[in-house]
Amino acid sequence: MQEGAILITGGAGYIGSHTVRLLSSQRRKIVVLDNLVYGHRDAIIDDQVEFVKGEVGDKELLKELFSRHAFAAVVHFAAYAYVGESVQNPLKYYRNNTSEPLALLDTMQDFGCKVFVFSSTCATYGVPEVVPINENTVQSPINAYGRSKLMLEWILADCETAWGLRSACLRYFNASGCAEDGRIGEDHDPETHLIPRVLMALTGEAGPVEIFGTDYPTPDGTCIRDYIHVNDLATAHAKALDYLQTGGASLRVNLGTGKGVSVREIISAVEAVTGQSVPVIEGQRRAGDPAQLVADPSLASDILGWRAEHLDILQTVRSAWSWMNGPTKGRYSS
Ligand SMILES: NC(=O)c1ccc[n+]([C@@H]2O[C@H](COP(=O)([O-])OP(=O)(O)OC[C@H]3O[C@@H](n4cnc5c(N)ncnc54)[C@H](O)[C@@H]3O)[C@@H](O)[C@H]2O)c1
Incomplete structure (x- = not known):
């Protein structure tokens, strides 16, 4: 034993x-x-x-x-x-x-x-x-x-x-994101998470990215997440x-990171990392999507001494792209 x-x-x-x-x-x-x-x-x-x-x-x-x-x-x-x-x-x-x-x-x-x-x-x-x-x-x-x-x-x-x-x-x-060496990553089917979904619009694995709502009370009108x-x-x-x-x-x-990032900011980050333009469709709000969900992570810091280290969304998107763009193109064989 x-x-x-x-x-x-x-x-x-x-x-x-x-x-x-x-x-x-x-x-x-x-x-x-x-x-x-x-x-x-x-x-x-x-x-x-x-x-x-x-x-x-x-x-x-x-x-x-x-x-x-x-x-x-x-x-x-x-x-x-x-x-x-x-x-x-x-x-x-x-x-x-x-x-x-x-x-x-x-x-x-x-x-x-x-x-x-x-x-x-x-x-x-x-x-x-x-x-x-x-x-x-x-x-x-x-x-x-x-x-x-x-x-x-x-x-x-x-x-x-x-x-x-x-x-x-x-x-x-x-x-979000993947192992920095690109050996393991995110492979969901169906994929609903925003960052891989935006990257899949570039690799041709999915159609244009639909932005669900552009009239939220946020600086650029799109939902903010952590x-x-x-x-x-x-x-x-x-x-x-x-x-x-x-x-x-x-x-x-x-x-969480304690930092909110909007849908449009994710799309801009993907464009900055990949150098490609993301095809986008502006759609209606989805029922039940709050305008903002951002963590106050201070309790985890107080109790566990834990803090998020990846605070730059470009770094997170870069890690996801290295997996999607790596030898297995972001897919496991089993
Ligand atoms: N991904 C996110 O952003 C997020 C956010 C908040 C909470 N969570 C929670 O984190 C956990 C992991 O999320 P994830 O994104 O890695 O999901 P995932 O689907 O990639 O991983 C879940 C794993 O559980 C396995 N599984 C499901 N039901 C099972 C069962 N009855 N018996 C044995 N295996 C089973 C699946 O095969 C899968 O490998 C989940 O509990 C999810 O609710 C995820």
């Missing part, structure tokens, strides 16, 4: 794979559990990492894994994350994002594993009245995706009361694990 291993669900996905790479480089023993519905086997590039294809809700499989490894902690990325789909098919989201993890928590309780790092989201805040958003902002999600995540935050708090689980709910803003580099997210997970594993109390923190 391997002592102190860490179970990472969804570790073959976008944010998970970057975090697996960092944690493994820190000589931690990592086991990845992913059903590969959206993830990629090739996104796990370290041979030391054990990969298991399977479901987060598969109790027999979990029992086998927990019997074989004395897991010191679980990092839980596995989820569905398409907001629009969650509105059309809410039960799919409640099943996968809220209900399936119950089997995982049950097994953790049975095996006495009491540290949990959770991929929460700024979508749990809904449409905030005040920006930047701090952790005292009321959580009032406006779609099934946000609610499916908020419910798991509540469940984690209840598990703490009942059996002492300590958790870090990390509320990410817009994950683009946090995926490697900064990975670093925050490493710090959250260290913090919880050395006895730190449960925490709920925003992970």
